[in-house]
Amino acid sequence: MNLLSNILDINLVFPEIFLSLWLLVFIPLGVYSGGDKETRQSYFTIFSIIGLLGTLLIILMGDYKAARGFYDLIVNDRLVVFLKSLVILAGVIVLIISEKYRTLKKLYLFEYPVLILFSILGMLVMLSSNDFITLYLGLELQSLSLYVLAAIKKDSLKSSEAGLKYFILGALASGFFLFGVSLLFGITGTTSFTILSSNLLSPENNSLLLILSIVLILSSIAFKLSIAPFHMWTPDVYEGAPTSVTAFFAVVPKIAAIGVLMRILYIALIDIHDVWNQLILILGILSIFVGAFGALLQINIKRLMAYSAISNIGYIFLALSLGSQLGLEASLIYITVYTVSALGSFAFILSMEKDNIMLNNISSFAGLSKSNPFYAICFSIILLSLAGLPPLAGFIAKFYIFKAVIMADFLWIAVIGIMGSVISAYYYLNIVKVMYLDEAEELFTIESKKSVKFILFISAVLIFTFLIYADSLINFLSYISKAIIL
């Protein structure tokens, strides 16, 4: 009986099984065919991209209907399918744009793509979790690979420091998570999201201990999302880790953690919305302002992107705190637009290199409009969108967030959020100013691979022409968000 039902559920986890098998083939292949040689680097990247695309194909060919399997440990619906596809596509793009950087920094190791694949596998497990135990295992699989990736540049002191910092703080956050989950298990007697939502309805479960457990769980997920006040590690880790790894950190784990947060808040804990809504709201506002003020004085572009990520995730928290269908939809739109803009920015940052030295200081972008007009225009479009200027994608995403906030009668919160957005516009526009108005000491041309140029171009075009397809995209995302009906 048990065995039979497991066999019937196996098609729900087919993507994960495929990716794990691919990895199990990958590792011996890498070891026995000289995986640490420069000449092999691109082969292994292509091999891992094929694995990811195969997984994507399996996900898209699978069933979109809502289904739970393995004794309610995992769930599958259109939200899961959409977020999994987004994670895999972002992972593929990060692998493509980091190729040249890895050659430059001598990161030929085949373990690099292996670890990226493992962390994506962890994210897939996280996204389809319907139980805190599944979620925890996915989270650990993802984070463990990320800790190693942060420290993968062994000869760099900063990279080792970043890895150690991330590992110690991440382990602490995992401890908080487990403590919170065990308290929740003690109160309600279950770790399953779906059973939890019905168990929490009974009033005798509503206690101070319940609030404590929810605070512990949410703070550990806020740590993974680098939400203020759990953001302290972010600038250091983003700066210390190799830039290609930073690009991965800034985009892919965020999508997975947001997806998980949606599932926890909107399925497991929706009936005690009044317990967590203020918590999420305050975290969101705090990170919008920490992100805005923290970035003002940064001269390193990687640190600036770290603060930008903090404030962007803050807006998503604002929308998620509402507990409404509109908030869910707005946060889905925002995370999609953020993914596109962050990938574009990192495609730019990873191609900024002069005489084999990476240019990480904002001042070194001076005069870029004259020497490399293509890069300057594309990056400016992305920055203006991040700043939230009207016809671009970032504006529409922010518009939907604030629309949802205002519809829930939180006018003053919308005003505070817009104030934060105005402050953060300064440092985005400052980079545009440096590129267009400042005089360069010497002009140089950027040579990067066509694929990277193409990704930068596509992301700029997607952002610039957002209004043309905004209607159909938002309808699509609204359909996706209806997977969770409130």
Place this chain on the structure above:
Amino acid sequence: MLPFFFYTFAIISVISSFMVIFAKNPVHSVFFLILTFFNATGLFVLMGAEFLAMLLLIVYVGAVAVLFLFVVMMLNIDFNSLRTGMIKNAPLGLLIGTILLGEMIFSFIGMKYGVANKPGNELFIVLGEEENTRALGKVLYTNYIYLFQCAGLILLVAMIGAIVLTHRKRDNVKQQDAVKQILRNREDAIEVKEVEIGKGVL
């Protein structure tokens, strides 16, 4: 009897876990850590989770803590200064030893085999009932097979990570290759040269 055992194990484990942090000597910290694990084991036995208890002993005390001890001993600690405090520290060592011995004796006294006469008395290990190990094995490979496999993947990542971060390839190290040595023959290895008298080889 049960509350007495519970409070003994609980109090000692809390005190010794504080001592892990407060002990100045890292070796002592590790010993206190082992003591904490031992008491946690006792608590598990009291709850009737004998499989978890044994696992804790084997994995944590047997492997992890001893590994910690080796690592700590490899740190640059002035062992001469440690030896001078031998007489001062001897009572502490005796105390820990006595406590451990006492716990072992208590555990043996506390354990009773036989058919349980009172339901809910966890100190009895009931004969013929499905024990912990079997019950865990049954759910681990059926209900929780997905989680079990995920945990396996996490361990694989941990192994890969450890290798990536510590393995260094050295090109200039000479290694013995037995096959190469055996396949070497006289013709390749030795060159006979006619040397004229009064001149060198070169």
